[in-house]
Amino acid sequence: MTMRQTRYLVVGSSHAAIEAVSAIRMHDAEGSLTVATRDRHLPYSPTVLPYVVSGRSSSAQVLLRDAAYFAERNIDYRQGQALVAVRPTEHVAQLDGAAGGELRYEKLLLATGASPIVPPIPGIEKVEYHVLRTLDDAVGLNRAIGTARRAVVLGAGLVGMHAAENLAKAGANVTIVEMADQLCAGYFDRTAATLIEKAFTDHGATIRTGRRVVGLAPSGHGAILTLDNGDSLEADLLLVATGVRPELGYLANSGILADKGILVDDSMQTNVADVWAAGDCAQARSFYSDAKVMNAILPDAAEQGRIAGMAMAGDPGLRRYPGGVPLNTYHFFGRHAISVGNSRQPEHAQVETRFDEKTGRYLRACFLDGRLVCIHGVNEFFDGGVMAQLILRRVDLDPVRERFVAKPMVVGRELMSQLWR
Amino acid sequence: MSTATLERSATKPRYIVCEGNEAAALAVALARPDMVSVYPITPQSSLVEHVAKLVADGRLDADIVDAEGEHSVLSVLQGASLAGGRTYTATCGPGLAFMFEPYFRTSGMRLPIVMTIVTRDGITPQSVWGGHQDAMTVREVGWIQIYCESVQEVLDTTIMAFKIAEHHDVMLPVNICVDGNYLSYGSARVEVPEQAAVDAFMGVKNVNWHAALDPLRPMGVDPLTGGAGGKGPSAFVRYRKGQCQGMQNALRVITEVHEEYARCFGRSYAPLVEQYRMEDAAIALMTIGSMTGAAKDAVDEARQAGTRVGIIKIKTFSPFPIDALVAALGKVEAIGVVDRSVAFRWNCGPMYQETLGALYRLGRHVPAASFIGGLAGADMTVEHFHRVIRDTEALRHGRLSAGPIWLNEND
Amino acid sequence: MGRAYNTIAFDAAKCDGCGDCMRACARAKTGGEDVARSRIQIAAGSTGFELALCRQCGDPRCVAVCPAGALAKDGQSGIIGWDAGKCVDCLLCTLGCAYAGIALDEATGRVAKCDTCEGSPACVPACPHGALKHHTTARIYNEVGDWEDLFAPGLAGCQGCNTELLMRHTLRRVGPDTVLATPPGCVPGMGSVGYNGMAGTKVPVFHPLLTNTAAMLAGVKRQFNRAGRKVTALAIAGDGGASDAGFQSLSGAAERGEQILFMVVDNEGYMNTGMQRSSATPYGAWTSTTPVGRESKGKTQDAKNLPLLMVNHRCAYVATASTAYMDDLYDKLDRAIVAAETGFAYLHVYSPCTTGWRFPTDQNMEVARKAVETNFVMLWEYTPEQGLHLSRSVDDPLPVTDYLKVMGRFRHLSPEQVQHIQAKVEENRAFVQQISQQSQAPREPSRFAGHGGDYGKGDAPRS
CATH class of the missing domain: 3.30.390.30 (FAD/NAD-linked reductase, C-terminal dimerisation domain)
Structure with missing residues (x-):
């Protein structure tokens, strides 16, 4: 049997992927183009998920592209097919899922995003908890907040803070536990964080900064948390929002270099020929130094995806990545x-x-x-x-x-x- | 009973008395042009007035364009002709001079436009009277020029002119030359053909099969030819040679059309050259246009007095009917050529000048004298022609005049 | 083919910061007077006034960074639309836009952006200084681009000549059911009729005499009328042929109301034959027959104003246009096409000549624009019913020197000659304005003036 072939293979279905697709089609309207994603939905943004949780938006409303978009542009969009392995020397990608299998590509973009980090807290494997990265996560969390009375959010990043606000508004007694000594560290300074904190405490939330969870145990309707100062919290809803990182198991034996993310140059190309990476799975140059950093934010994902797509299609209008600015x-x-x-x-x-x-x-x-x-x-x-x-x-x-x-x-x-x- | 209509019935031709300009107008109506463009000028004015009246009365279904000058008159017709229309106008003298720029171009574009020149002498000296100077001055521009002798001939020739011009072997514009004053204003009994008969005679109109301005057949009409650059002058030469060939074809077509006209309408004219009492003539007068009537009277009288004289009348002046003229000259021993205009360069009449060329083809020497008369509308009388006969007879006996003989010098 | 879109343009030099545009926007979009809520924002900068307004980008970053799918560029209008129902108020779009085109409306806590008021922006007509313009030339690209180019490729105009542009645009618009006359001059000179046996256009075309264009076309048109066929009789003539030797036939055809669309491409001289003076050559201009020497410096007479002469023929339509204002030109061309169905339509287009006027070949549009901006050339249109109306304001012109200095043919001018030209411009403006003020009915506002229009009301030519 002849192996299926595609000129362009884009793995992933969020901002970096769809911007790359758009950039490729801008320059090459004909070349065969396949998009493979482990997700089971049409493209959506992780950034919008808190609003699905709150009910402000819905899973039907947040889709960034419809099926017709791909059909009209002659794009083979494959849902539920995660990337399992890459063999760059053969230009072959292996996808899982029933209809997966091997696919020969000419140009490959890895835009596989990131997954929630689950901290190694003793007992975490024994309790039920939520994460918020996929649309399915958001729909599940949306159902859960309706009945939550005591909610604990681990991590005071933007995902955790959004969810905490939703829980507070839904009437839950919310506690936010953050290892750092302020909220939203990395985004805002202490003064700003204090303003944000005040808004939360005004709405009945409890903020526990500078605290780590050292133990977790199941309770009747949820979990009991033990903090590093010995305090104990009971939660009937636990949300783990301690950050994300890419899952790069598919790189094994590929020769593609990765650090925290896949290392790319200023045109988003990896160290191997015909493979690019963009978005939350990529580690690209910072604007502020020559160091390669993770800059897992939406605007950067879109920018990187666009650059990668143009590079793959050979678009002469390509301008090099200026470096990531949060x-x-x-x-x-x-x-x-x-x-x-x-x-x-x-x-x-x-x-x-x-x-x-x-x-x-x-x-x-x-x-x-x-x-x-x-x-x-x-x-x-x-x-x-x-x-x-x-x-x-x-x-x-x-x-x-x-x-x-x-x-x-x-x-x-x-x-x-x-x-x- | 109307003085104009002598006899009229449903089946027979009708007879009227009218001036030459009206006869021309009636013929134009019978030929059914699509477009008539006019600008008035003496002695043509009553012709276009008659046409305008025929259009106004619904007897002629044509667009009449009262243009702002003769230059535009002919230009309008060029456009209409290229768009497929049958076209007609009339002018003379200064009007023809003003028209010269498009006039030259009409034959090059092979547009079968018919135009009456109600001839008028050339100004200056100022004159509004008849004379062939206008038509003769433009004789070398590629138009067919046919001169008329009588009012009836004006009507018949005008109808025939359309058929000659539009013949696919010809495709050239035609001037019917009608002597100003004498034919334009002179009234005579005229037989007017039936419309149906004229329609049958004219056949199907197709005037822009060769060059058209029509979105259904887009083409560039008269683009720049190669000339000194590009592909060289071959295209220009081909077009020019084609014009000359069309003129030569016209000699045959004019003859055929006259024969057909005679069959259809029972009136025949010598199409190129008419011979009058030439059977044993020792000398010949050469005439053109309406002067021929007086010339014939003079010849009749001279014959009675024993002079062996005949007349060769040129009807078709352009193309010049060399062969027909050579044939007509037969055994004549001297000719007197009477012109109604001058050829400045040769100090003679233009027809005389043309005849000299034909005489070369004759292969023997025939003494010839140039007579110039009828300038500025002067009457050409029987007496004038007796003088022409006398001088030509003298010429036959070796007494050669030094220059042209000016017949009206002392009138 | 991609599409082009209309756009709102800002001329900072004309803005005095009055804020009328912001008030108009606030009223239109919020029903109030709070200019902070206007989607167009004018701010005083260190050197003048600055604009923040959505540019309706072709490849919009605001759309790319929206996580909610709430922003989308409309393929037909080019407008980036905001879906209030989908928006989650995250403000990420404001990070994507480098032009401050989408911003927070603090009164609602939501973003707001310009939607060009469905193609009729309220701000543009509110500007009393003409600093805002709604450029609707996109339709030319979108619509004309789909029509067939009826000239052959490879017309041999001088480098930088915009007459070829004008010819191609015009014939595309007029369409294939046309008979085209191009009397001697640059238009046939660049090969429009044909050369060496090759035709220059896909419509029937001919090379009339310099003198008889209008008359020949009249015959063509009348004959097709007799045949019951609808054919446009179009002339694209030069100024010399029209205002000098061809004037008689032009005047005659106009007087008779011949159904002709007569376009004059005015490059102010006999440029094709080597840049000689015509009656359309302006005072002071160098030409090869009005050279600059010790005794005289350029033409010593003013130009004949042919379009005004045509007004005095009471033609069905008379207008002046410029290739620097294609939008206006197209409006006028549309009206001229309609007018030519029943009468004589005259369209006078000013077309700078890079070769004969002596300016760099990349400056043609700029020269054409400067001519208009200085009132050296005035754009107007006339119909017998509605009189003469100016197509753009002539009240705030640049000094004529701004025009004169951009080309070599005026380089020699003495201050007195400049003064003469400026005075002539003033006189001409006063004259035209007087006629314009006497005109009865105000013309329906043209798109050019910044209002919406209804292009394409007439039948599009078949292609």
């Missing part, structure tokens, strides 16, 4: 926080902050040699996309710094008009 937004209890740039403050950086207690507006901007390194705002809207450009273009803000800190949105737009409109 970009996050966070909506909580009717308020919003925006975080652009590295939250870790470099040495010698100059930090400007302002806080208006009456309005709750908080701004923190960080400069190095006159250039913007990062900017965070709580209840202070500015155009994050414009800020990202100021960082990427290394625009000297010294001449306007005072005004910029006072009115980042207005001054950002002004600079935008002058520099890249």
